[in-house]
Amino acid sequence: MRLVYIIFITFVFISFTGCSSKDAKPQTDEVSVVELSQEDSDEFAEFDEELEVEEISDPFSGYNRGMTSFNDGFYEYVFKPVNNGYVAITHKEVRSSIDKFFTNLYFPMRFINNILQGKFANATEETGRFLINTTIGLLGLFDPAKSEFDLDAHNEDFGQTLGFYGVGAGPHIVLPFFGPSNLRDFLSMAPDAAVSVWSFEERDYMVDFTDTWPEYLGVKSVEYFNRMSLHSTEYDMIREDAVDLYPYLRDMYEQKRAREIEE
Amino acid sequence: MKQIFKKVLILLSVMIFTQSLVANDQEDLKNHFLKKIDKVILVVKDKSLSNEKRNDDIIVLLTPMFDFKLMAKLSLGKKAWMKLSKAEQDKFVELYVERMKNSYSSKIDSYKDEKIEVKDVIQKKNKIAIKTDIISSDDKSFEVVYKYYKPKRPKADKEDWLIYDVEIIGISILKADKAQFKEFLQTKSINDLMDVLAKKQQA
Numbered sequence: 001m002r003l004v005y006i007i008f009i010t011f012v013f014i015s016f017t018g019c020s021s022k023d024a025k026p027q028t029d030e031v032s033v034v035e036l037s038q039e040d041s042d043e044f045a046e047f048d049e050e051l052e053v054e055e056i057s058d059p060f061s062g063y064n065r066g067m068t069s070f071n072d073g074f075y076e077y078v079f080k081p082v083n084n085g086y087v088a089i090t091h092k093e094v095r096s097s098i099d100k101f102f103t104n105l106y107f108p109m110r111f112i113n114n115i116l117q118g119k120f121a122n123a124t125e126e127t128g129r130f131l132i133n134t135t136i137g138l139l140g141l142f143d144p145a146k147s148e149f150d151l152d153a154h155n156e157d158f159g160q161t162l163g164f165y166g167v168g169a170g171p172h173i174v175l176p177f178f179g180p181s182n183l184r185d186f187l188s189m190a191p192d193a194a195v196s197v198w199s200f201e202e203r204d205y206m207v208d209f210t211d212t213w214p215e216y217l218g219v220k221s222v223e224y225f226n227r228m229s230l231h232s233t234e235y236d237m238i239r240e241d242a243v244d245l246y247p248y249l250r251d252m253y254e255q256k257r258a259r260e261i262e263e
Numbered sequence: 264m265k266q267i268f269k270k271v272l273i274l275l276s277v278m279i280f281t282q283s284l285v286a287n288d289q290e291d292l293k294n295h296f297l298k299k300i301d302k303v304i305l306v307v308k309d310k311s312l313s314n315e316k317r318n319d320d321i322i323v324l325l326t327p328m329f330d331f332k333l334m335a336k337l338s339l340g341k342k343a344w345m346k347l348s349k350a351e352q353d354k355f356v357e358l359y360v361e362r363m364k365n366s367y368s369s370k371i372d373s374y375k376d377e378k379i380e381v382k383d384v385i386q387k388k389n390k391i392a393i394k395t396d397i398i399s400s401d402d403k404s405f406e407v408v409y410k411y412y413k414p415k416r417p418k419a420d421k422e423d424w425l426i427y428d429v430e431i432i433g434i435s436i437l438k439a440d441k442a443q444f445k446e447f448l449q450t451k452s453i454n455d456l457m458d459v460l461a462k463k464q465q466a
Contacts, residue, residue, distance in 0.1 A: 047333075
């Protein structure tokens with residue numbers, strides 16, 4: 001019996017010394033190379049893993065940087081002056097309604113992508129929203145589905161569907177005018193556009209309201225211009241906090257998409 | 264048999280006790296957070312204050328909630344932080360704190376009757392995340408998560424639980440800063456970074 005105790009104690013002893021020598025080693029290394037206070041090294045150890053910034057694939061960084069500057073210049077010198085005039089004569093509620101009208105019309109995209117991800121309850125909720133907002137909500141200008149019936153929006157696009165099935169983001173790509181994207185999301189614009197009511201050619205498989213390029217571009221410009229007008233304060237804040245605008249926007253976009261896919 | 268029963272009972276009561284301690288942490292922090300928000304909103308809505316005075320008052324209220332020094336350190340990352348002298352570290356922290364305050368002030372300026380609702384409180388050991396929805400008057404909402412931790416030793420002039428990161432619609436501001444600082448430092452020096460931060464504040 002006593003033997004068992006002795007073995008046990010030796011075992012405990014060995015395992016403890018094993019532990020402490022493992023712990024001690026990296027610490028002495030650190031202290032000898034640089035002066036990092038105990039508090040600092042504890043804090044880095046505690047948070048580093050959680051705040052690990054994912055490496056974003058960026059082979060086109062040169063082009064992306066250039067395009068970010070172009071977009072930012074376009075925002076400053078073209079969008080802003082026009083927007084100031086637009087905001088002066090168009091009340092925020094009106095702009096918000098225009099945005100809701102466009103958003104409502106992308107119902108097929110949201111419905112299909114919810115189904116593709118097996119989110120049937122969300123697809124049903126989206127259908128309810130579309131029916132209510134198109135009728136009672138006057139062609140989608142208002143959102144009684146949320147305010148009166150408490151039906152939540154479930155925005156899903158094809159990029160999120162691909163992400164849901166494990167397709168990685170691929171290299172980051174900054175698009176002219178649209179801003180940050182990546183290969184997966186960029187390629188996903190095509191299938192989403194195929195089920196949109198705005199098209200640049202005549203279609204026979206579903207309703208479309210535009211048939212030519214000029215019509216299509218005209219409508220899309222109004223849609224994006226109006227949306228940006230609602231979000232320009234946010235962009236201004238990001239610019240203010242940016243030390244290096246391109247990686248800042250890139251990281252925010254990729255973080256946001258990762259969250260959207262997760263949900 | 265009785266002995267075993269007693270031991271199990273003690274074990275259970277210890278477990279329940281610690282569980283209730285954890286629940287209290289969450290509940291206390293949530294109540295504290297809501298009280299703070301109410302105070303901030305009261306100041307924001309006080310029309311008698313000038314914008315500058317109002318923002319200063321709010322920052323006085325918020326400062327004990329945030330561990331700005333830790334945020335500065337983490338956003339720079341271990342490698343870059345280690346290369347700095349003590350004086351440089353202090354200067355960087357100072358610039359970073361100023362930047363955070365400016366950034367908050369400009370966000371307060373754009374405040375328009377949004378409501379804040381706490382959706383969920385999640386605890387993992389010494390970290391608690393308070394998930395909130397910011398709801399605007401036209402019923403649009405977005406998620407903001409306040410990430411707290413409890414330092415082992417309480418810090419001077421700070422609360423027990425401190426915010427070390429804020430997530431807006433899934434975007435961690437700390438991670439975004441880390442990404443931009445890292446890329447900036449690949450081609451430029453820490454002094455350049457500090458110059459840019461200082462210049463931003465003058466503008």
